[in-house]
Amino acid sequence: MKTVSPQPDIAVIGGGNAALCAAIAAAEAGARVVILETAPKPYRGGNSRHTRNFRCMHRGPLGPLTDSYTEEEYLADLMKVTGSKTDEGLARLAIRSSEACLPWMEAHGVRFQPSLSGTLSLARTNAFFLGGGKGLVNAYYRTAEALGVQVEYEAAVTHLEIDDDRVTHIEYTQTGETRRINPKSVVVASGGFQADTDWLARAWGPAAKNFLIRGTPYNRGIVLADLLGQGVEQVGDPTQCHAVAIDGRAPKFDGGIVTRLDCVPFSIVVNKNGERFYDEGEDVWPKRYAIWGRLVAAQPDQVGYVIIDAKSLELFMPSVFPPIKSETLEGLAVEMGLPPAALTKTVAEFNAACGDTSGFHPTELDGVSTTGITPPKTNWARPITDPPFYGYSLRTGVTFTYLGLKVDARAQCSIGDRPVSNLWAAGETMAGSILGQGYLAGFGMTIGTVFGRIAGKEAAAHAN
Structure with a gap:
């Protein structure tokens, strides 16, 4: 085993948003920082x-x-999607701190653009990155390197040795050899375990083998498992995760945001038997889109099918893949492998249950609903009548898992009631401390930015 020299003050494990925020904050506090990123340089940045x-x-x-967008409104939105399964103190900390994050992000190279159109309805609540997440990641790497942060790629951390109340050293593999460093402080920001489908299957059962992983294939939970195995306090349920319904034609890993489907509110969604199974119009998309991953996971073969008509095609941001198209519902059913009689019956019953559609408004709750059918559609319920008809297949796309490291308001980890004196966590690795279930659009980046900055400052204070 090779002991690396010179030794850093702080090792940040991970290479995404939370890791970069921690590294930048620590470097600005005067610490010597190394980032250990498992991925090769072209794939750096994790899910961010x-x-x-x-x-x-x-x-x-x-x-x-x-x-x-006030603290109380933000918190109410979070409570709604999580069913109040959150640590309110940490949630309020993330929310309050987010206001100062935007100018901090701009000062460190991130640029913003007006919000995207479509069904997101986020112009008031969410700030969009110019160049997307890759633009943000690249900006932060430029800033970090200008501050003297050392970045090691393809550096796969395998073990953190905890002795009594502190991490004594870190072991990682790189270029075929095992290396060791002895930092004064450690920040873990290496994500969840979603890319380890065997672990997903242990938590969810065999159905998880059919899930697609929206993000990086490098988040396999190796560091998480290592720390939990040494008694570091955990938080969250292994069956809870940020999972959305994505295009069924997406790749197994790394399909990213372009495979997400935003058309559910303007559609009906059926299972392989041609039957509807949930209210497609329950709430505006940023607050409810994340439930559809779990809903599809509960259907036969873990697959669903979106059915829309011509008048709805331009109301949402499309997937990277074009929809399946047919001039008739029967033809669409055949193309999608659905039973034609069952699908046409379901559509006919839905159409008959639709009422006055004059109040239809695609970007807000409009109360245009069905009557007399179960499940209802409580908003945006318009008959599916205008050819051509279009369809998408849906599969569960897991973004990140919520089982993670429990932290306090200083982002510090603990064993029992005793803090680990030089160990902090940020980002998806500790998001289960706030997200007990469900998801709120853009909140993962909020958690990563807020707690990354906190962890970096605390780690530097300890090292100094």
Whole structure:
């Protein structure tokens, strides 16, 4: 085993948004920092390179954000999607701190653009990155390297040795050899375990083998498992995750944001038997889109099918893959492998249950609903009548898992009731401390930015 020299003050494990925020904050506090990124340089950035925006509290117009988005409204949105399964203290910390993050991000190279059109309805609540997540990641790497942060790629951490109340050393593999460093402080920001499909299957059962992984194939939970195995306090349920319904034609790994489907509110969604199974119009898309991954996971073969008509085709941001198209519903059913009689019956029953559609409004709750069918559609319920007809297959796309490291308001980890004196966590690795279930669009980037900055400052204070 090779002991690396010179030794850093701080080792940051991971290479995405949270890791970069921690590294930058620590370097600005005067610490010598090394980032250990498992991925090769072209794939650096973890899931962050697939993101588009972060959710930001603001008491008035701020950068690209309009109007205001108060702490209480933000918290209410979070409580709704999580079913109140959150640590309210940490949630409020993330929300309050987010307002100061936007100017900090701009000062460190991130640029913003006006919000995207379509069904996201986020101009007031979410700030969109110019160049997307990859633009953000690249900006932060430039900033970090200008501050003297050392970046090691293809550096796969395998073990953190904890002795009593501190991490004594880190072992990682790189270029075929095992290396060792002895930093004064450690920040873990290496994501969840979603890319380890065997672990997913242990948590979810065999159905998880049919899940697609939206993000990086490098988040396999190796560091997480190592620390949990040494008694570091855990938080979260292994069956809870940020999972959305994505295009069924997406690759197994790394399909990213372009495979997401935003058309559910303007559709009906059926299973392989041609039957509807949930209210497609329950709420505006940023608050409800994440439930559809779990809903599809519960269907036969873990697959669903979106059915829309010509008048809805331009109302949402399309997937990278074109929809299946037919002039008739029967033809669409055949193309999609659905039973034609069952699908046409389901559509006919849905159409008959639709009422007055004059109040239809695609970007807000409009109350245009069905009557007399189960499940209902409570908003945006328009008959599917205008050819050509279009369809997409849906599969569960897992973004990140919520089982993680429990942290306090200083982002510090603990064993029992005793803090590990030089160990902090940020980002998806500790997001289960706040996200008990469900998801709110852009909130993962908020958690990573806020707790990355906190962890970096605390780690530097300890090292210094």
